[in-house]
Amino acid sequence: MTESWVNSAQRIGVDLHLELPATGGRRAALIAALRDAVVDGRLPPGTRLPPYRSLAADLGVARNTVADAYAELVAEGRLTARQGSGTRVADRAEPVRAAARTPKKSPPRARVPRHDLRQGAPDASEFPRAAWAASYRRALQSAPSEAFGPGDPAGRPELREALAEYLARARGVRTEPGRIVICSGFAHALRLLFGQGRTGGGVLRGPLAVEAYGLGFHRQLLATAGVRTVPLPLDEGGALVDRLGRERAVLLTPAHQFPTGGPLHAERRATVVDWARARDGVVLEDDYDGEFRYDRKPVGAVQGLDPERVIFIGSVSKSLSPALRLGWMVLPERYVDAVLAAKGEREAWASVPEQLALADFVVSGSYDRHVRRMRQRYRHRRDRLVEALAAHAPHVRVTGVAAGLHAVLRLPPGTEASTVKAATWHGVALDGLGAFRHPDTDMAARDGLVVGYATPPEHAYAAAVDALCAVLPPP
Incomplete structure (x- = not known):
């Protein structure tokens, strides 16, 4: 023994x-x-x-x-x-002995792309380290002692107060701190609203109407919770919300449809709110990159039309970093207690020091300054992409570039799969438009690429654009 x-x-x-x-x-x-x-x-x-x-x-x-x-x-x-x-x-000459004598077969590793043009992430090299560190220090120094004990599942009051002011000013959201619940991002918000699994309960129930093109990860998450999703067709004005029927809720990206681009038309905004009132339903508003607009006036939140019929969900994943794991839900009053109950044990709560730091970052003006700086940086990148495509692939139409961190490149019919394969072979990581199509939609398929222009660091961006142009199909 x-x-x-x-x-x-x-x-x-x-x-x-x-x-x-x-x-x-x-x-x-x-x-x-x-x-x-x-x-x-x-x-x-x-x-x-x-x-x-x-x-x-x-x-x-x-x-x-x-x-x-x-x-x-x-x-x-x-x-x-x-x-x-x-x-x-002592310093030893002999190598460290292997922990296991039996050789193990390593799983094959995916080839690391030389150029990352996938959507969904900001330029990690531009994270405002100095300003964030200053906010973090100030927040820790001024935080009350009770902030480091058991807290409120709604989140720190400092952050909820800062967000209530910021969202009203920048996004046209009508709320108060008591209706804001801090979460760790959009996926966490969906889990709280619809449950953790087929027997996990949830605040809302399906069926849930969604846009015909969107993130498959979100559809999978909802399916795991036992929620049936019903696809709504899209056109240049966004989702065709007049097709809504007996669903209990609808999930939209009205500021900048993901991934096709473009805001939800003003008349359709009013229509979806009227539908929610008539059906006693609710609109879930995913404001994933609403801060980044370039060629048009700001599009305010649908939530501002009726705060009791819209759940507004946002995060810092695009504006700062997905590594922070900080998001928020602005809720109608009738859902606040149920969402807090669904949040449950403290292990699922967002980090308190980071909540305090973000509150300081917003109140001090650092968040606004960072967003303005990155808005200019990303607009310049967008322009460089459009100019390069016009010069090297004028037959490829670029859409969805008035806002956001990605563009959609329309391709000739039947060329999407081969182009994505060619890009992978040449070390360019990007997504085909078909990957975001709802499997149950009867909307006609569109060939295209979803190209994220925010992810590459600045020094590598020109080479990434050149590599992209080199794999595009001929006219």
Whole structure:
């Protein structure tokens, strides 16, 4: 039988885990255990070992047993002992022994693309590190002590107050802090609204009308929750909301339809709100990139037309970084308590320090400054893409570029699959338009590419655009 011993080593600040047999020679066992830890790499070169007395007390052995074990390994060249610096693991020439003797077959790895033109992410190299760090420091220094204990499932009041002011000013949202619930992003919001699984309950029930083109991940999430989705056809004015029938709710991207582009027509905005009132239904408004508009006036939130019939959902995934995992729901009053109950245990709540930092980032004006700067940067990238296509592939029509972080390239019929394959072969990662098509829609399929122009770092953008132009089909 083997006993596990853990050395607290409080005087040197490291923990050392060794396994010694319950019976038998302790000196030989300790030498073997230390030798294995060094050879396997669990004790890397330079690691300072506990003093004799500390390790002996933790292992329940004599002090001389530890001294003899150290001396043996010093003689082998695995440890060094110097006056004033204690006993340390020596620099060793032999390689670290493999943890497993049986060779394992590694799964094939996907080829890493040289140029990433996939939609859905901002330029990670442009994250405002200095401004965010300043907000983080200020937030931690001024936060009350109770902020670091059990909190409110709705989220920190500082952030909800900051968002209520910002969303009213920038997006035309009509709300108050008590109707805002902080979540970790749009997918988390859907899980809270529709349940975690087929038996997970939820605040809303299906069927749910969705746009004929949208994220398949969201459809899969809803299907897992037992929610049937009904596709609505699209045209240049957005979803054909006059086709809504007996559904209980509808999910729209009215500021900038994803992925085809363009805002929901003003008359259709009014129509969908009237439908929700007549059906006692609700509109889910996905405001995924509403801040980034270039060639048109700002399109306000549908939520502003009727705050009691629209659930407005947003996040910082496009404006700052998806790594922050911070989003929000602006809810009609009748849904607030149910959503908070669905949120449940604290493990699902967003990080409090990051909520406080975002609140400071918004209130200080840093968020507005960052969005304005990135709006100019992304518009310039959009223009470069359009100009390059006009010069090298004038037969390819570019749409959906008045706002957002991606463009749709219309391709000749029957060329989408081969173009995506060619792009992959040449190290260009992008999405075909067909990947976003609802499988149950009777809307005619469209060949095209969804090209994200925000993801590549600035120094790599020109090469990415050139590589894209090189794989486009001829006229």
